[in-house]
Amino acid sequence: MERIFRIISQSSATFLFFVLIATVSVLYLYAKPAIEQFGTYFIIDPRWGVEVTVKESPTKAIQTTPSSPQASSEPTTTPTEEENLEDEDTQASISDDENLDNLDAGLDDDLGGEDIDAQITSDDEDDFEANPTNAAGEKTEVVYGGAVPIVGTIFSTAIAMLFSIPIAMGIAVFLSEIAHEKLVAPVGIAIELLAAIPSIIYGMWALFYFGPFIASIFGGHSVSLLVAGLTLGVMIIPFMAALSRDAINTTPDVLKESAYAMGATKLEVTKDIIFPYAKAGIIGSIIISLGRALGETMAVAFVIGGVFEFAKSVTDPTNSIPVVLANNFAESSGLSMNALFYLALILFVVSFIIIFAAKHYFLRRNKL
Amino acid sequence: MTQNKMEVKDFSFTYKGAAKPSLRNINLPIERKKVTALIGPSGCGKSTLLRSMNRIHDLYPGNKYEGQIMLHTEDEGHTDILTLKKENDFIWLRQTVGMVFQKPTPFPMSIFDNIAYGLRLQGEKNKAVLQEKVEKSLKDVALWKEVKDRLNDDARGLSGGQQQRLCIARVVALKPEVILFDEPTSALDPLSTLAIEEMIFELKQDYTIAIVTHNMQQASRISDYTAFMYLGELIEFDTTDNIFTAPKKQQTEDYITGKFG
Ligand SMILES: Nc1ncnc2c1ncn2[C@@H]1O[C@H](COP(=O)(O)OP(=O)(O)OP(=O)(O)O)[C@@H](O)[C@H]1O
Ligand SMILES: [Mg+2]
Numbered sequence: 335m336e337r338i339f340r341i342i343s344q345s346s347a348t349f350l351f352f353v354l355i356a357t358v359s360v361l362y363l364y365a366k367p368a369i370e371q372f373g374t375y376f377i378i379d380p381r382w383g384v385e386v387t388v389k390e391s392p393t394k395a396i397q398t399t400p401s402s403p404q405a406s407s408e409p410t411t412t413p414t415e416e417e418n419l420e421d422e423d424t425q426a427s428i429s430d431d432e433n434l435d436n437l438d439a440g441l442d443d444d445l446g447g448e449d450i451d452a453q454i455t456s457d458d459e460d461d462f463e464a465n466p467t468n469a470a471g472e473k474t475e476v477v478y479g480g481a482v483p484i485v486g487t488i489f490s491t492a493i494a495m496l497f498s499i500p501i502a503m504g505i506a507v508f509l510s511e512i513a514h515e516k517l518v519a520p521v522g523i524a525i526e527l528l529a530a531i532p533s534i535i536y537g538m539w540a541l542f543y544f545g546p547f548i549a550s551i552f553g554g555h556s557v558s559l560l561v562a563g564l565t566l567g568v569m570i571i572p573f574m575a576a577l578s579r580d581a582i583n584t585t586p587d588v589l590k591e592s593a594y595a596m597g598a599t600k601l602e603v604t605k606d607i608i609f610p611y612a613k614a615g616i617i618g619s620i621i622i623s624l625g626r627a628l629g630e631t632m633a634v635a636f637v638i639g640g641v642f643e644f645a646k647s648v649t650d651p652t653n654s655i656p657v658v659l660a661n662n663f664a665e666s667s668g669l670s671m672n673a674l675f676y677l678a679l680i681l682f683v684v685s686f687i688i689i690f691a692a693k694h695y696f697l698r699r700n701k702l
Numbered sequence: 703m704t705q706n707k708m709e710v711k712d713f714s715f716t717y718k719g720a721a722k723p724s725l726r727n728i729n730l731p732i733e734r735k736k737v738t739a740l741i742g743p744s745g746c747g748k749s750t751l752l753r754s755m756n757r758i759h760d761l762y763p764g765n766k767y768e769g770q771i772m773l774h775t776e777d778e779g780h781t782d783i784l785t786l787k788k789e790n791d792f793i794w795l796r797q798t799v800g801m802v803f804q805k806p807t808p809f810p811m812s813i814f815d816n817i818a819y820g821l822r823l824q825g826e827k828n829k830a831v832l833q834e835k836v837e838k839s840l841k842d843v844a845l846w847k848e849v850k851d852r853l854n855d856d857a858r859g860l861s862g863g864q865q866q867r868l869c870i871a872r873v874v875a876l877k878p879e880v881i882l883f884d885e886p887t888s889a890l891d892p893l894s895t896l897a898i899e900e901m902i903f904e905l906k907q908d909y910t911i912a913i914v915t916h917n918m919q920q921a922s923r924i925s926d927y928t929a930f931m932y933l934g935e936l937i938e939f940d941t942t943d944n945i946f947t948a949p950k951k952q953q954t955e956d957y958i959t960g961k962f963g
Contacts, residue, residue: 591758592807592869595800596820596876597793606819610810 368672379479478673493563537636554649581615718764739925806865863894
């Protein structure tokens with residue numbers, strides 16, 4: 335029994351580890367062509383799907399491209415995109431054929447990725463036949479850069495956290511310390527119901543009601559970075575509040591009593607005893623909510639606008655990584671798909687770094 | 703000034719939702735600068751009585767008090783603490799009547815802050831004064847030597863006995879007039895128990911003490927008066943010597959000789 339128990343728990347943990355490794359490696363393998371094409375400049379390049387003229391070697395395209403962020407367009411609605419893709423793949427494929435082959439071989443085993451293989455190869459073949467030069471006789475390629483969605487993701491999440499943390503903590507404290515016991519159960523159930531609502535419903539609600547409402551207060555568009563951030567915030571509040579309440583409820587009564595017995599008030603007990611005691615659980619709830627906000631797709635897709643432009647003010651529409659992925663993945667192939675995987679990899683790494691840093695920073699031991 | 707620091711008069715207590723009172727008609731004097739022990743079998747209401755004396759019960763709404771509990775202080779004269787209503791009055795009461803619980807309850811903060819906490823609540827901000835008072839109260843509970851090099855460490859890293867002494871130091875630092883102990887040594891090893899008993903004996907010089915204990919020897923060692931309780935009633939109250947050598951009631955005798963309980 336003891337052995338079986340050990341083996342089961344060990345293999346579950348190992349399974350988790352494999353899933354992590356597999357996810358990262360698939361993301362990386364698919365992103366590789368884009369990584370090689372755009373390098374780290376991808377992260378600060380605000381252009382997405384922009385056709386540029388290349389004078390020399392395709393790999394130096396970046397230095398020679400005219401900077402024209404205004405020319406950015408929404409890929410989902412750009413009819414010329416397919417052509418662009420093919421053109422750009424010409425350059426990419428010359429240097430990337432080998433990589434793609436390796437990639438294909440590597441993926442065959444674990445993914446059974448016949449479809450993907452076929453697609454990629456056929457793209458490549460097309461590209462050899464396609465005309466690699468444009469009318470003026472210059473080579474062109476399409477440049478992808480992730481700066482807009484990366485910035486959009488970070489800012490919408492930041493707005494969501496700033497908005498949701500105080501409110502969620504207020505609810506959690508109210509439920510566990512202040513509310514009359516007749517109120518605790520119904521409000522608690524309401525919170526848990528809200529936490530269980532699928533995010534797309536928050537998105538629809540925000541598009542029709544919340545967005546216009548926010549716009550009427552702060553001005554600007556009814557789809558914007560601010561609306562997206564606040565919608566995200568509203569969405570994670572019940573989640574964070576429920577988890578924080580559970581954490582707060584773990585504070586032993588006798589610990590609170592001994593603080594009250596020294597003449598502390600409710601506020602002082604909450605601030606000095608309950609929060610420090612439940613710190614790990616509260617931070618955990620914030621971090622889990624942060625992870626949800628970073629990766630949230632549907633609630634944001636409705637209200638962020640989905641345009642590849644930096645928001646000049648918070649009331650402007652912009653874009654976020656998961657939204658870009660969801661909107662563009664179906665129509666993407668070749669390098670544009672690789673660029674999407676690159677974005678996905680960045681989202682993964684950013685989430686990982688933020689969560690790791692938050693954990694590390696807030697949960698240091700013996701530091702008071 | 704009367705001899706008594708506190709007087710429980712015709713006191714009954716009913717927990718919220720309970721059909722009958724957990725304490726009935728208790729009359730108990732708590733003499734100034736003496737140790738009064740409360741003994742009795744489990745569930746007889748010792749903790750309930752002790753917790754009424756600083757109204758910690760009020761953290762949970764719906765409990766019912768009847769009768770009077772008088773508290774005699776120099777600043778406020780004679781107060782029936784059951785009539786207190788305002789939060790400020792509760793704070794005053796709890797800083798005048800301190801309490802040490804059965805299990806050590808170190809706050810989630812450093813050793814120093816654990817003791818400075820109550821002082822800061824009282825409004826003390828001066829670092830030097832805090833430093834001095836923390837040191838003094840740690841010395842009072844014979845903990846200073848063990849912790850003086852780690853005052854900034856988390857108090858939860860101390861041993862159980864050290865934690866309990868820390869909790870006592872925390873209460874002592876506030877200079878209350880009465881200290882209530884609810885089985886302060888029941889979770890501790892014999893050596894820590896002895897240390898705390900000695901300490902209580904010392905504290906008697908300056909403080910009025912009421913202590914709940916299951917340990918007969920402990921009651922006879924440290925207390926001046928003993929109250930025997932049974933099923934929510936106070937059966938017998940007398941000097942400790944009398945209770946342990948010549949109890950008047952049969953139940954008391956049975957209990958202290960170990961026939962039940
Ligand atoms: N929160 C509560 N609600 C209702 N009844 C309670 C509550 N706490 C205690 N009681 C009841 O009150 C009575 C006295 O309990 P109390 O805790 O005062 O006993 P005690 O003498 O301290 O016992 P012990 O020696 O085990 O600590 C018991 O019958 C108990 O069931
Ligand atoms: Mg008890």
